[in-house]
Amino acid sequence: QVQLVESGGGVVQPGRSLRLSCAASGFTFSSYGMHWVRQVSGKGLEWVAVIWYDGSNKYYADSVKGRFTISRDNSKNTLYLQMNNLRAEDTAVYYCARGVPADYWGQGTLVTVSS
């Protein structure tokens, strides 16, 4: 069965960096585009970034452009989100999701940016 498992969240100080991972299994990872979507506690969903199935194209929300980098390793069935220069407003649960539309989602990993 399709599984997406995020990891790498935690508490980090403003201005620092964090890398999230999303381990995929149960499907041909290299055939699907992948997203990162975040959700502030009690708020709505915010799309963060997408990467094409082969990594050839990447797009970002304006709120993270220039600070976050999405990447993937198809040999390891893993999606990444490198988050630099983190801000308090980046505090959220981060989900990875498969495909367009996003038909499978992980359970999320919490990132807290606080001094």
Place this chain on the structure above:
Amino acid sequence: QSALTQPASVSGSPGQPITISCTGTSSDVGGYNYVSWYQQHPGKAPKVMIYDVSNRPSGVSNRFSGSKSGNTASLTISGLQAEDEADYYCSSYTSSSTPVFGGGTKLTV
């Protein structure tokens, strides 16, 4: 890209139908037949209920249906059940080759 517009809340009684609207622009909802709807229960990940405006994934109840007219998409749930109580989000592909979500609608049954 601005978020799509959804009502903050809707409510209905068991067995009744409800409709949630999702309004965008010609650059997103109105320009593409790539509208999806997601259901999210508290503490859980979102689940896709409708994709490509009106298609239902296998396993999703046929009480859920989607439609679109102009720049507004709609999710209809017929025969409301207690387990339908959740947050619902619409999403659309945009002219920027990226998706955008609606602000979410809290459904109370």
